[in-house]
Amino acid sequence: MKIAVIIARFQTPYLHEGHKQLIDTVSKDYAKLIILLGVSPVMGSRKNPYDYHTREKMIKREYPDVVVLPVSDHPSDRVWSDNLDNLLKSVFPNGQFYLFGSRDSFIPYYTGHFETVELPAHGDYNATELRKQYADKVFDSNDFRAGILYAYYNQYTKVYPTVDVAMFRNNKTELLLGKKANSNTWRFIGGFADPEDESYEAAAQRELFEECGELQVSNMIYETSHRVNDWRYRNEADKIITLLFSCDHLAGEPAANDDIIDVAWFKIENLAQMIADGLINDEHTKMMKLIITKYLKN
Structure with a gap:
């Protein structure tokens, strides 16, 4: 079974059109799509504000059939690559995997056994700028206030x-x-x-x-x-x-x-x-x- 794998972070408050174009483009030619979400060892930072479960729910809401899995960051590219390969084989032992990423993605650091495919950029979208746009916005909703509590309670004490x-x-x-x-x-x-x-x-x-x-x-x-x-x-x-x-x-x-x-x-x-x-x-x-x-x- 040919399985497409997108490796990314999706550290944005919503799936923007670039994300959707990426997912739609990759998924149409493959029997199964897996999205591996990079997980930082730092909890609740400006660069990585959303934990794995928050991003998983965001993706699954619009793409319920996509398999979403976490892959933890590691200081060793070799160990990270081995962990990634082992994770994929443990979920789909007979899968034939193709790993998709953009020019500035994981591809230069990956030393595993699966084929990588470099994708062109899907529009001029910048996750950092998108996070900045929402960084000082206050919304009058229970969900917004509950989200603040969730963020603070899911940090290490400092x-x-x-x-x-x-x-x-x-x-x-x-x-x-x-x-x-x-x-x-x-x-x-x-x-x-x-x-x-x-x-x-x-x-x-x-x-x-x-x-x-x-x-x-x-x-x-x-x-x-x-x-x-x-x-x-x-x-x-x-x-x-x-x-x-x-x-x-x-x-x-x-x-x-x-x-x-x-x-x-x-x-x-x-x-x-x-x-x-x-x-x-x-x-x-x-x-x-x-x-x-x-x-x-x-």
Whole structure:
């Protein structure tokens, strides 16, 4: 039995005309059509927002006779190809398979045993642009609201990495701290790591410069990490873990910027009393005690 196999992702909110033309063109000359949907190991990303079951239902609604199967991504092209071949043979042991894809599809990476067929593009359709068109649309329907719940509940719980900086001066006898507008307590300078940061050390330096101005500092040295009881996430499954770095101030005058409204230098020997007096942010107390223990001069 000659079986056509389309290998694609169909990561769109609906089957557009390009999808339909592809399915109709391929299926008309074959006894059976299988659509293999690529499954990413990342749950709920911008590039792969829809899980397998959501895409399967979308296809089966308009093409109920099509066989839809998942094929998981793999870092090895050879292993991925073997898994694909084994999946097809397990479903149709006597099938003669022909694998269809576009010019930018799986074909260059496939090393399996079945024949591949490159198809011309079916119209000027771009899945990324189509997702962007719907990314900020809000619909007043129960299905839309239920879909939001489904998306959030079918994600891994996340850890958001932040960085904090203990910047010293005067032979590590003084420490720079900052204060935010929504708090009367002092805290380390810091913030969230960004996907564009090359490292957590780079993120720490970026945050320091954003909140205190362009300074000359020594290299960032890792001190410790721990989960922060951030008020924004206390009732959430997702949490924050921060990484504390230290550096020495070499030149430049720190000035409060961004969401920091004030900065000041404090002697290490006075920090313990500041903690006792409630002047240090609760989220940073544990790290502050480590700094005191490590750097307080006896």
